[in-house]
Amino acid sequence: MDEHSLSDAAVFKALKKLLSRDAQYSSDGILCSMCSEPLDAARKAYSLALEKNLGDESLFPGTAQIEQEAVSMLGSLLSNAEAKGHIISGGTEANITALWVARSLDKKGRREVLLPESTHFSFETAANLLELKLVKIPLTSNFTVDASKMRKKIGGNTLAVIGVAGSTGLGTVDPITELSDIALEHDVYLHIDAAFGGFVLPFLEDLGLYKGVFDFKAPGVKSITVDPHKMGLCPLPAGGILFRDQSLLSAISRSVLYIGKGRTKFTTITGTRPGAPAVAVWAALKRLGRSGYRQIVKQCIENTSILVGDLRQIDGVHLLAEPTMNIVGFTCPGLDNSIVVDALAKKGWALSLFPTHIRVVVMPHTEAKYLKAFPADLKTVLAQLKERA
Ligand SMILES: Cc1ncc(COP(=O)(O)O)c(C=O)c1O
Missing domain, CATH: 3.90.1150.10 (Aspartate Aminotransferase, domain 1)
Incomplete structure (x- = not known):
């Protein structure tokens, strides 16, 4: 300096x-x-909230409410307005958070994650940090995961299964209904990475251009990554992690006495975290609407x-x-x-x-x-x- x-x-x-x-x-x-x-509205909203810290909801209850409303709007886009979660830095943090929840909920010490060969490299990061073993499952000729091969690989050490709704390389969507059946039958956690597709598939469905299930409609889906900073047209960083309900998110809940007298629950990786992305997401979703x-x-x-x-x-x-x-x-x-x-x-x-x-x-x-x-x-x-x- x-x-x-x-x-x-x-x-x-x-x-x-x-x-x-x-x-x-x-x-x-x-x-x-x-x-x-x-989007212009998202830029303007972002600049309104530069000093907002979602790491201290006792000081910023308005921003905290905005974040939860944004999460609920994203949830409704993915067939569950009751979803709970956060606006975080992006798909990588969202995927790490999902596997952190899966590992925290597990009572049997299971450490293996089955995932399509098409998954984003953020799962390697998650596995590295969380000491999980990744088992890559081959794709079919449609470039989506071979669900029968995934089923065969499920074992006593399988903690979670990943499906991709909009793969990074080709935008393909895995057979989420089948993955959901597998997850429910074997009592394993199912996370869907819709970082990109989450802001595309609901609208393709509206337009009659996509018919499959990709979201919380599949009962086995526990969490979904959906990134407003991709097709959501929001300023970086804005990722979304959604859980089917609060009980899942609570698996990673911590509190500290010195923030909000211990009443503030932390369910994110970071402590201090920017409110501006959440404010911008709220503005973009309201401004454009479905x-x-x-x-x-x-x-x-x-x-x-x-x-x-x-x-x-x-x-x-x-x-x-x-x-x-x-x-x-x-x-x-x-x-x-x-x-x-x-x-x-x-x-x-x-x-x-x-x-x-x-x-x-x-x-x-x-x-x-x-x-x-x-x-x-x-x-x-x-x-x-x-x-x-
Ligand atoms: C399917 C998918 N998941 C996760 C990510 C990671 O997102 P980010 O770069 O926002 O961390 C990407 C990024 O391209 C992606 O395509």
Whole structure:
């Protein structure tokens, strides 16, 4: 730190220069991000609550109420307005919290978690911190978990089963009803990771574009991750962890005498935690309502269909699967996907490289002009790479 202070003008000039190096959702070809530009109302709400600390509800009861109302709205989106939980930093913290609850509830010392091969790496973090053993279950040809293989792997040491509703790589949805049956039959904890899909699937269902069960409608589901900072258009950090009822959340409850005279219950990993994300989530959900989000998802799905139609026209592009939501995975047979991603980066496209494919996420910021330009650049790049090969 410098000894001398700077003027506001000098601070902001320096900051602007550094921030100008960042990509802009609104003007760059960002096809790799699961986050987007926040809604104006959410930005404004966030700035109203910069000093609010949800780690001390005795000082900030209004913010605490806002958080619980936001959780309840997220719960109603996922078929359980009675759900209890928190607005936290994101999907990673939500998945860790869910497994922490599962482990805390367990009376038998079980330590194994069965999860699809498609799960996000946050479960590795959770397993590492909580000293759990992960058992990865292979996927079927639809890129969803093979429930029969999962059933066979259940044993005396199985603590929990994970299902994904909107996988990171392809946006696929596991057979949640079957996972729920397995969980209930074997008395194991079932957590659903809908970090991305939680803000997509309810609206696809409304639009008649998705028919399966993915949420608390499945009776075995104990908790769900749903991230407002992804398709919920909220400022970072805003993740959501929802539990079917308070008794589950209470498994990790602690109190300390010096905060709220011991009456404040902590059911999050962190102590001091920002109220602004919860305030922003509340504002976004109220401002857009179900109809507003439905319209945004509809647009993203229409754009996804346009992209998929164009990709199908390109010789040398193989689509992995018909997209379930606004995530598209493809390969370029005969070429190294990583070289294709690098060549497209030189043309200004930011894509995600998975071990099996290249991913495009069609977000609200992915406007039609990008969807037209991207397939054209991909076609050019493939032609150039094939010529060189
Ligand atoms: C399905 C899924 N779960 C969890 C996460 C982790 O979320 P975060 O990066 O907000 O911690 C992601 C992130 O992409 C995800 O796709």
